[in-house]
Amino acid sequence: MRNIALVLIMCVTTYGKECYSQSIQDIYRLSEEITLDGVLEEQAWQEISPFPMTQYEPVFEGGLSERTEIMVAYDDEYFYVAGRMFTEDVTIIAANSLYRDSYSGDDVFAVILDPFNDNQNALRFFTTPAGVRFDQTISNDANDIAGASAVNSSWNTFWDVATSQDEQGWYAEIRIPFSSIGFQSNEGTAEMGLIVYRWIAHHNERHTYPAIPPNWDRGEIKPSQAADIRLKNVDARRPVYFTPYVLTGYQQQNQLNSTGDSYEYENDFERNVGFDVKYNVTSNLTLDVTANTDFAQVEADEQQLNLSRFSITFPEKRQFFQQRSGLFTFNFGNTRLFYSRRIGLDNQGNQVPIYGGVRLTGRVDDWDIGVLNMQTASSEILPSENFGVIRLKKNVLNPGSYIGSIFTSRVGADGNSNYVFGLDGDFNISGDDFIEVKVSQSMDNQVAESERYNFTDNSIFRITWQRRASVGLFYRFFVNRTGSEFDPGIGFFRTINTSDYFYRIGYGWFSDENSIFKSHSINVGSFNIFENETFDLRSRFISPEWRSDFKDGSSFSLNARFNQEHLLPNEDFELLGQIYIPVDDYNFFDASVSYNTTDNKKLRNRFTLEYGEIFDGRRFLAKINPRWIANIHFELDGSYQITKLDFPDRFNRATTDFTVHLAQLRGQYAFNKKLSTSAFIQYSNVNELAGLNMRLRYYFREGQDLWVVYNETINTIRDQMNLGSPRLPFMENRAILLKYTHTFDM
Incomplete structure (x- = not known):
């Protein structure tokens, strides 16, 4: 057996955290070609010692319910990760989807690479027993900062995976080109950070290397906790990826005519070409x-319900x-x-x-x-x-x-x-x-x-x-x-023209090994906005919160919130464009409770209830987010939110009330890993619009795709409030587009 030297010692890192740390490890350099088939029959996989795995959750350093063997290696062009996920009862192996980048509670085999070993940024590649690929970037040491998520799931790059399964478990081989990783070398030697893990959905159990204590949110993917590895005599090939596209299709938009008394169809036949080029100037x-x-x-943006007087953002x-x-x-x-x-x-x-x-x-x-x-x-x-x-x-x-x-x-x-x-x-x-x-x-x-x-x-x-x-x-x-x-x-x-201050302080702890709970946390937070010159209050909230996570993967939270809003002259506005909020000082209270079911079931849900005041009115909100995994080919998920707003008499007006309905339904059907289709339907009675976004994708190979996209927006209420305004058309806009991309490796 060829061994990788592992020196496990208790330490205090640069961050002052008590942790398990490893001396730098020289990774095995392959002398033979690896056939990417998920079978792991090559001699190299027999010679490399697997990493020692540790249970990360639900109980840190608890007994492993299944045996896991993970090895890594590399050659001139690729970084390889192989895993043997032994399973005593193979009927519990979860492979719920064939749709790329759509996680559905499957078993997982993953590698996280910090290619520059900067302890801040990393790339995560993971797969399922069905060989579905997921890739993400991690920034800021997996800490969400100032409203920006540290994990970007929209990122994609070039890599491959193959899996297999037998009566002893399932197996995977991941192959990542160095050109998709990027790294910094010194005379042909590159040092990186490495984390590997296995997720067993049935047991809600994660095995990791290195042994990272669960002291942080997303601790299992923190670059600063990665093992240090060294690759010698490596100098990545620097290909040029040239990806032209051709686009054709038909778009239809209803426009008000020149006299302003009716709507007319404006048709546009789309024909377009363009390209993207990716080149690693250096490694x-x-x-x-x-x-x-x-x-x-x-995919189309998800409609959001904005019950504040401030603007909101949408994800990129x-x-x-x-x-x-x-x-x-x-x-x-x-x-x-x-x-x-x-x-x-x-x-x-x-x-x-x-x-x-x-x-x-x-x-x-x-x-x-x-x-x-x-x-x-x-x-x-x-x-x-x-x-x-x-x-x-x-x-x-x-x-x-x-x-x-x-x-x-x-x-x-x-x-x-x-x-x-x-x-x-x-x-x-x-x-x-x-x-x-x-x-x-x-x-x-x-x-x-x-x-x-x-x-x-x-x-x-x-x-x-x-x-x-x-x-x-x-x-x-x-x-x-x-x-x-x-x-x-x-x-x-x-x-x-504002000055703000914010505080949040809390405490988190783990339950004992025999408890049904995994962890608890309690905190209180407050955000306060003042005018610069006068230091008059503009907006404030104070909010205590309790959260508990169960060992089966479910969770619940309780939240109460006291709000203050001070509207300056000329700051009166219409909430949702429907309900007039006059200039005044407002103090109001609300509370919420939410519960997430475990993700290892075919049917899972998230329930949210909120009740309280809003400005000088009352608000009740109920929201469900169900997801149903019918089989490995078909899944449905969506959300339905009903919000009842009730306001008292103001300025001799009749009582103002309004019920908001916001519904979204997303369906995905994958014929196989190459051909899939999805539909996303939305409805909002605030915007009085319903939208449909359908996409069919045929994936020939990495970088070669055919897309067929259909979009349509419908006016759900056609009669306008303004007298003399023409009736809105049933269809606001419609488009059907065909797009083909082909990547050339030059």
Whole structure:
């Protein structure tokens, strides 16, 4: 047996965490070709010693219910991960779906690679007994920061997997090209971070290597807890991936005619071509180029119910913006300096043609580098514009700390321009304690010249102190100040001319081994917004919360919330565009309870109930999120939310009440791993619209896809409130598109 030297010792890491740590491990270099078939018959897999696995959950270091063997190796072009998932009763092996990137409670075999060994960023590749592929990026050491998720599930790259199964269990082989990983080498030697794990759905049990204590949310995927590995004599091939596309189809839009008395169909036959190019300039720098960029195959946005007076954001699903997306994050709570949906979409969510763009991302020494530039065409409400972002981050002091900067620009053909500069630092001061400092200034030519260079009015500042843990005492405190003229041109903000402070403090603990509960946590949080000059209160909430997780994977939470809203003169508004909220001071209370069933059942659900006051009215909300796995080919999931709003008499008006219905249904059918179809149906009586988004995909091979997409929006209420306005058409818009992409490895 060829052994990998493992030195397991109790330690205190750079972060001051008690953990299991490993000396750096030399990974086995293959001398023979691996046949990717999931059978694991090659001599190499017999020679490599499996990693020692530890139960991560439901009981840390508890007894393993099944035997797991995981090995890794590499050759000139690929990184390989192989697993033997032995199972005494093979009937419990869960393989519920054939649909890529749609997890359905299956058993899982996974590898997490920190290719630059920076303890902050990683790539996760995982598969199921059916050989379905999932890939994600992880940023900020798996900590969600300022409203940005640390896990990006929309990212995709090139890799392969094969699985097999017999009477002893199931087996998997993952093969990842080095060109899809990216790494930094020194004279042919590369050091990376590695985590491997197996998830057994039936037992709600996770086996991991290394032995990571469950002291953090998502601790099982934290790059800072990865084992250090070393690959020698490796120099990745740097292919050029050239991916042209052709698009054709038919679109129909109803437009008000020139006389304004009826709607007419406007037909458009779509014919388009474009391309993307991906090239690894070096093993640690990736260049992406796009021309005549198209996102026809992207699923429609989910409609959201906004019961506040502030704007909301939508997630970015477009593939071009996924590469190292976490690097470009520069957030001040609800304010973002870079919000990629500003590019190629107007404020109403309508598409704006993109001529093309370029992106360079990677790492040089201890510098993270991100550069993005995009050029859009003109639209009905926007001129042709150029968007630019430069983001730099440098490790300092220890692996958990960095200083960084950002520059964004938005320049229109009409002469308008907006520039934003920012500096930030995130410092690991002790253990899990971090202090984060951020400052930014905008320069917009729409601001009066006398105010354009006033730092106080055109800036935003934030300082945060937090303990990033979920066990024991945890807390987060921040103060934030936004100037009256601050405007991130390609960002997002809810308020300006405000000073905010926030705190959350809580405590988490594990139950004993014999309890049905896995863990509990309790916390209280408060967010407060004040006017800058007068320090008058604008908005506040104080909210205690209790959460408990069961060992079977289910969970419940209880939440109470006291709210205060102070509407300034001219801040009266219509809630949901239906209910008038006058200028006044409002104090109101609400509470909620939610329960999640376990994911290892064919039918699972999430239930949420909320009741209380809203401004000077009452609110009741009930929401269900069922998901049904019919078989490995077909699944349904959706949500239905009913919200009843009831307001008393105001200004001699009759009692105002309104019932909101928001429904979504998503169905997926996979004939096999190559051919699949999905349908997404939405209805909202607030917007008085129903939408249908259907997609059929045939996957020939990695990088070669055929898409057929059908979209339709229907007006559910056609008679308009305004007298004299023509009746709305039944169909608002419709499109059927066919798109083919083919990647050439050059």
